[in-house]
Amino acid sequence: MSVSRGGFSSRIGFIMAAAGSAVGLGNIWGFPTQTAGNGGAAFVLVYLVLAFCLAYPAFMAELLIGRYGQANAVTSLQKMSKRPWQKHFAFVVGFGGIICASLILSFYGIIAGWMMSYAVEPVFTVVGLTSIAEWVISQDLVRNLLFTVLFMFMTVYIIRRGVEQGIEKWSKRLMPMMLGLLVLLIIYVVNQEGASEGLQAYLNPDISRVLEPDLLVSALGQAFFSLSLGTSVMVIYGSYISKKENLVTLGAQVTLIDVSIAFLAGLLIIPAMYVAQAQGVAIFAEDGSLISGSSLVFTVLPTLFDSMGSMGLFIGFAFFVLMSIAALTSSISMLEGPVSYAVERHNIAREKATTLIGVLILLISIVIVFNISFMLDMVAMIATQYGQPIIAMLCCVFVGWIWQRNELLNEIKLGNETVENGLFWKVWPWYTKFVCPIAIAMVFIHSL
Numbered sequence: 001m002s003v004s005r006g007g008f009s010s011r012i013g014f015i016m017a018a019a020g021s022a023v024g025l026g027n028i029w030g031f032p033t034q035t036a037g038n039g040g041a042a043f044v045l046v047y048l049v050l051a052f053c054l055a056y057p058a059f060m061a062e063l064l065i066g067r068y069g070q071a072n073a074v075t076s077l078q079k080m081s082k083r084p085w086q087k088h089f090a091f092v093v094g095f096g097g098i099i100c101a102s103l104i105l106s107f108y109g110i111i112a113g114w115m116m117s118y119a120v121e122p123v124f125t126v127v128g129l130t131s132i133a134e135w136v137i138s139q140d141l142v143r144n145l146l147f148t149v150l151f152m153f154m155t156v157y158i159i160r161r162g163v164e165q166g167i168e169k170w171s172k173r174l175m176p177m178m179l180g181l182l183v184l185l186i187i188y189v190v191n192q193e194g195a196s197e198g199l200q201a202y203l204n205p206d207i208s209r210v211l212e213p214d215l216l217v218s219a220l221g222q223a224f225f226s227l228s229l230g231t232s233v234m235v236i237y238g239s240y241i242s243k244k245e246n247l248v249t250l251g252a253q254v255t256l257i258d259v260s261i262a263f264l265a266g267l268l269i270i271p272a273m274y275v276a277q278a279q280g281v282a283i284f285a286e287d288g289s290l291i292s293g294s295s296l297v298f299t300v301l302p303t304l305f306d307s308m309g310s311m312g313l314f315i316g317f318a319f320f321v322l323m324s325i326a327a328l329t330s331s332i333s334m335l336e337g338p339v340s341y342a343v344e345r346h347n348i349a350r351e352k353a354t355t356l357i358g359v360l361i362l363l364i365s366i367v368i369v370f371n372i373s374f375m376l377d378m379v380a381m382i383a384t385q386y387g388q389p390i391i392a393m394l395c396c397v398f399v400g401w402i403w404q405r406n407e408l409l410n411e412i413k414l415g416n417e418t419v420e421n422g423l424f425w426k427v428w429p430w431y432t433k434f435v436c437p438i439a440i441a442m443v444f445i446h447s448l
């Protein structure tokens, strides 16, 4: 272990960074739209259960792998491996996660770019540059390229500065801002006409749907995406935590923050849809389901903001700034996976490695932008529906079956003297060995 690899300087630094990774477009866009499309609170209930019973244990597996290994995902997994085949297997799992993170970043950066473009639109409108304002929210190719490049530039800028001066410092600045904006927006929206109907749609469960297999699959996918699992991200963030910290509690706190912010985002988006309806905007698709996905964020909400006059300009600005910030604290974590690998395994200087990998991923984004109609969904599907569950499952297999049991228990005990009296100690090791891999595999197979 090299002393110069850096790490989080404080507990709060880790919490902000890991929560920053977890909280992203998945929470503020994905979760509310999935909830709207899947029977409201029924989806929320299933999501909560799966997030704590499956995603949290898998999340802990990744954090522990990293903290034990004190290195990038491949090296950390290889440190747990004793036999040659295990080392090869470790490479496949670790590198697979890194590829997965890179692929996610390649499409995430495009969508984040759209968020940024919608954030600057009201600014151009206010200063009277209406034709530019129209252009930045058009489907224009150059506009897509420009904002993707801008967003990637910001991501690279932060990661070049390293863990403490980059990831930690910016997460500590951006996360409170994001939360503040979210709360302000909720207060504003729930006081508008029509919002109470939205709250009802959100919080009234249609219990009959709770056991629908498709709902389970969507909720689990959402939970895994949200906790950034199967992408090497939590392994590398785990590796930057001090051995003195109580990982079990930290992991639980991050999960709680992630789930709570998704819930709060629901309190914003779903009432906002019904406020839009009260203003005459259509919020139901032809088949009677609520409009979701990109048309919700880029059509329904902007129409709503437009209808609010000058206040709407401000609200729209705040909303898309919120989205952009949430996306940025996630995208930096995606880039850190491959960068830490290049730095530690190939001895490339961090700044150089960051720029190189950033450009490489940007090239993939550009290819996607040129073929946006089919490639965006395709890459997203490969990375999130196949890559993430498979790699996350293999991480559980690694922890349960390959890691020496005494080493594992020892790692759990670090920074946590009373852990042996608690539930985690008794349940988690066998749970991760048997229940997690099987449950993830079952849901994954169903999703095929």
Ligand code: PHE
Pocket (backbone or CB within 6 Å): 021, 022, 023, 024, 025, 026, 027, 101, 104, 225, 226, 227, 228, 229, 231, 233, 330, 331, 333, 334
């Ligand atoms: N968790 C992030 C979100 O919800 C996305 C993400 C996925 C971040 C994978 C890192 C790795 O938007």
